[in-house]
Amino acid sequence: MLLSTVDWLIIALYMIFSLVVGLWVMKQSGKDSTEFFAAGKNMPWWLLGISMVATTFSTDTPNLVTDIVRQNGVAGNWTWWAFLLTGMLTVFVYANLWRRSGILTDVEFYELRYSGRSAAFLRGFRAVYLGLIFNVIIMATVSLAAIKIGSVLMGITPLQTILIAGVVTVIYSALGGLRGVLITDFFQFFLSILGGLVAAYVALQHPDVGGMSGLFSHEDVFPKLNILPDFSDNSQLVSLLIIPLAVQWWSVYYPGAEPGGGGYVAQRMFAAKDENHSIGAVFLFNALHYALRPWPWIIVGLASIIVFPDLDSIRQAFPQAANVVDHDMGYPAMLTFLPVGWMGLVIAALIAAYMSTISTHLNWGSSYLVNDVYKRFLKPESSEKELVNVGRITTVFLMILAGGLALMMQSALNNFQIILQIGAGTGLIFILRWFWWRINAWSEIVAMIVSFVVALYFRFVHTQVGFSVLESWEELIIGVIVTTISWLLATYLTRPTSEKTLIDFCRLIRPGGPGWKKITELGTEKGLSKAELExxxxxxxxxxxxxxxxxxxxxxxxxxxxxxxxxxxxxxxxxxxxxxxxxxxxxxxxxxxxxxxxxxxxxxx
Known part of the structure; x- marks a missing residue:
C-alpha cells in the first residue's frame, strides 16, 4: 500500500516534534543522573499517570488484543485485564512505600531490604537480567509489531522499519532522559487515543462489516462477543477467567504489572513530587489503561474476523508480509482501509505508541545498567556527567540489541505467554518482601533461577521427552507451585537478613503489620520509639x-x-x-x- 504525500507529511511532522522535545530538555536532563533517570523527582501525578498509560499503549498492544479476540473472543482479554488487581494493590498499598524509599531504581531496593554479598549479587544480577535481557525481549516484541505495521501499511522492509523508528526514538530518549520521555508521552497519549477511535470508526464503515448492527449480528463474530467466558465451558472458564483472577495476577512478574509495584511503574513513582502524587499517578494509570482504551481495539479485532476470516486471507492480501503473518496482523490489515490523511494520522499514532513504549524501556533499562551495575560495581567514583553520558551510550546499545532480536520474532501473543511463564511464581515474593521480615536475598535468587529453568523446560524439553502438550495455564500453575516451594525452602534454609538492615528498613519505610513485629521489638529494645518504626x-x-x-x-x-x-x-x-x-x-x-x-x-x- 502506498501512502499519500499528506500521510507522509503528518508522519514526518510527528517525528520532528519528538526530536525537538529531546533537544529542548537535553540541557536540563543532562545535569545529573537523578534528572536523567527520575526527572528531578518533582513530577505531578497527572503527567506521570498519562506517561504510564502511553507506555503501556505500545505498538504491539492493539495487535495482541486483536490476536486474542480473533482466537478466544472478547473474554480472552481477561488474561491481561486480571492484572488490574496488581495495579490497584500497588496504588493503595505499595505506592507510598516505594516513594518513601528515596531510591533511584527499584533494584536498588535490594541493598536497602537485604544484606551481605547475596544482596549485592541480587542487585547486580537483577539489573542485568531485567535491564538487559528481559528488557530487550520486551522491546523486541514491541518492535515486531512495528515491523508488521510497516510491512502492511507503509510497504517497507523489517530492517527499514527498525532503522527509521528506532533511530528517532533512541535520539530523543538519549538526549532528553526521563523528562523528555514524559513530555512526549503526554502528547503521544492523546494522539494514540485519537488514532484508536478513528481506526474503530473506519473498521465499522467497511462494506463487509456494515456498522455496529452488521458487526454484532455476523455469524462469525457473534460467538466472540461474550465479555465473560462461557460458564458452561469449564476449559474456557478456567483458562480465561479463573486462573488469571485467582493465580496469575499475584504470582507472575510482568512489566507494568509487577506484584508490589516495580519496573517503569516504580520509576514513575520515584519521579513524583510526594507520596500523594505517587498514589494518584498509579491510580490514573490503571483507570485509563483498563477502562478507557480496550474497546476501540476490540471493535477493530472483531471487524477483522469478517474482512479477513483466516490467515490465508491476510497472506493473500499482503504477500510482502507473508513470512510474519499471524492473527495479530488483523489490526494493521484493517488499517489499510483508512482514507488519505486519516491514514497518516493513525500511523503517526501507532508510531507514537511505539516510541512511547520504547523510550520508556530504553531509559528504564539504562537506569539499571548505569545506577546498579556501572556506578555500583564498576566505577563507584563516577561523576554525574559521566553517568549521564554512560546512560546515553547504554540507551543506544539497548536499541541495537532490541532491533536485532525483533527481526527474528514472529508472534506477539506467543511472546506474551513466554514472558508470563518466565516470571511464574516470583510475584508472591514481591508482595511479601515488604511485609515479612524473613524473606531474604536468597529467596529471590532461587525464585528467579527456578522460574526461568521451568520456563525453559516447558519451552524446549517437555514434549521432546514424550509428555503430552499442556495448556498454557497448566504450565503456569506448575511453574508457580514449583517456584514457590523452591523459594520457601531457600528462605528457611538460609540465614536471614541482618538485624541492622531490617531495623534501618523499618525506620525508613515503616511497613508495619504482624510480619515485622519481631523487628519492631528488636528496634525498641535498642532504644528506638515505636513511632520511628511504624x-x-x-x-x-x-x-x-x-x-x-x-x-x-x-x-x-x-x-x-x-x-x-x-x-x-x-x-x-x-x-x-x-x-x-x-x-x-x-x-x-x-x-x-x-x-x-x-x-x-x-x-x-
Whole structure:
C-alpha cells in the first residue's frame, strides 16, 4: 500500500516534534543522573499517570488484543485485564512505600531490604537480567509489531522499519532522559487515543462489516462477543477467567504489572513530587489503561474476523508480509482501509505508541545498567556527567540489541505467554518482601533461577521427552507451585537478613503489620520509639478495601462500556449504578487512608 504525500507529511511532522522535545530538555536532563533517570523527582501525578498509560499503549498492544479476540473472543482479554488487581494493590498499598524509599531504581531496593554479598549479587544480577535481557525481549516484541505495521501499511522492509523508528526514538530518549520521555508521552497519549477511535470508526464503515448492527449480528463474530467466558465451558472458564483472577495476577512478574509495584511503574513513582502524587499517578494509570482504551481495539479485532476470516486471507492480501503473518496482523490489515490523511494520522499514532513504549524501556533499562551495575560495581567514583553520558551510550546499545532480536520474532501473543511463564511464581515474593521480615536475598535468587529453568523446560524439553502438550495455564500453575516451594525452602534454609538492615528498613519505610513485629521489638529494645518504626495505624487493611473498591469501579466501567456498545441497556444501566456507588465509597475510604499516613520528610529527596 502506498501512502499519500499528506500521510507522509503528518508522519514526518510527528517525528520532528519528538526530536525537538529531546533537544529542548537535553540541557536540563543532562545535569545529573537523578534528572536523567527520575526527572528531578518533582513530577505531578497527572503527567506521570498519562506517561504510564502511553507506555503501556505500545505498538504491539492493539495487535495482541486483536490476536486474542480473533482466537478466544472478547473474554480472552481477561488474561491481561486480571492484572488490574496488581495495579490497584500497588496504588493503595505499595505506592507510598516505594516513594518513601528515596531510591533511584527499584533494584536498588535490594541493598536497602537485604544484606551481605547475596544482596549485592541480587542487585547486580537483577539489573542485568531485567535491564538487559528481559528488557530487550520486551522491546523486541514491541518492535515486531512495528515491523508488521510497516510491512502492511507503509510497504517497507523489517530492517527499514527498525532503522527509521528506532533511530528517532533512541535520539530523543538519549538526549532528553526521563523528562523528555514524559513530555512526549503526554502528547503521544492523546494522539494514540485519537488514532484508536478513528481506526474503530473506519473498521465499522467497511462494506463487509456494515456498522455496529452488521458487526454484532455476523455469524462469525457473534460467538466472540461474550465479555465473560462461557460458564458452561469449564476449559474456557478456567483458562480465561479463573486462573488469571485467582493465580496469575499475584504470582507472575510482568512489566507494568509487577506484584508490589516495580519496573517503569516504580520509576514513575520515584519521579513524583510526594507520596500523594505517587498514589494518584498509579491510580490514573490503571483507570485509563483498563477502562478507557480496550474497546476501540476490540471493535477493530472483531471487524477483522469478517474482512479477513483466516490467515490465508491476510497472506493473500499482503504477500510482502507473508513470512510474519499471524492473527495479530488483523489490526494493521484493517488499517489499510483508512482514507488519505486519516491514514497518516493513525500511523503517526501507532508510531507514537511505539516510541512511547520504547523510550520508556530504553531509559528504564539504562537506569539499571548505569545506577546498579556501572556506578555500583564498576566505577563507584563516577561523576554525574559521566553517568549521564554512560546512560546515553547504554540507551543506544539497548536499541541495537532490541532491533536485532525483533527481526527474528514472529508472534506477539506467543511472546506474551513466554514472558508470563518466565516470571511464574516470583510475584508472591514481591508482595511479601515488604511485609515479612524473613524473606531474604536468597529467596529471590532461587525464585528467579527456578522460574526461568521451568520456563525453559516447558519451552524446549517437555514434549521432546514424550509428555503430552499442556495448556498454557497448566504450565503456569506448575511453574508457580514449583517456584514457590523452591523459594520457601531457600528462605528457611538460609540465614536471614541482618538485624541492622531490617531495623534501618523499618525506620525508613515503616511497613508495619504482624510480619515485622519481631523487628519492631528488636528496634525498641535498642532504644528506638515505636513511632520511628511504624505508622500510627497499619494502613494495609484499609488499603485492601480501597483496592477492592477501585477494581469494582474500573471493571464496572470496562464491562458497562461493552454492554452500552452492544446495546444491552439493562446490564449497562445496572453496572453504571454500581460504578457510581462504588466510586463514592472509594473516595470516602481513600480520604481515610490518606489520613492514616501523613506526609513525612523522605530520605534521598
Amino acid at each position: 505508622d500510627e495505624a497499619w494502613r494495609v487493611p484499609k488499603g485492601i478495601l480501597c483496592m477492592v473498591l477501585g477494581c469494582v469501579v474500573v471493571y464496572g466501567i470496562l464491562i458497562a462500556t461493552g454492554y452500552w456498545i452492544y446495546g444491552n441497556i439493562g446490564p449497562a444501566v445496572f453496572l453504571t449504578v454500581i460504578v457510581a456507588a462504588s466510586a463514592w465509597l472509594l473516595i470516602r475510604e481513600w480520604k481515610k487512608l490518606v489520613q492514616i499516613t501523613p506526609e513525612i520528610s523522605e530520605s534521598g529527596d
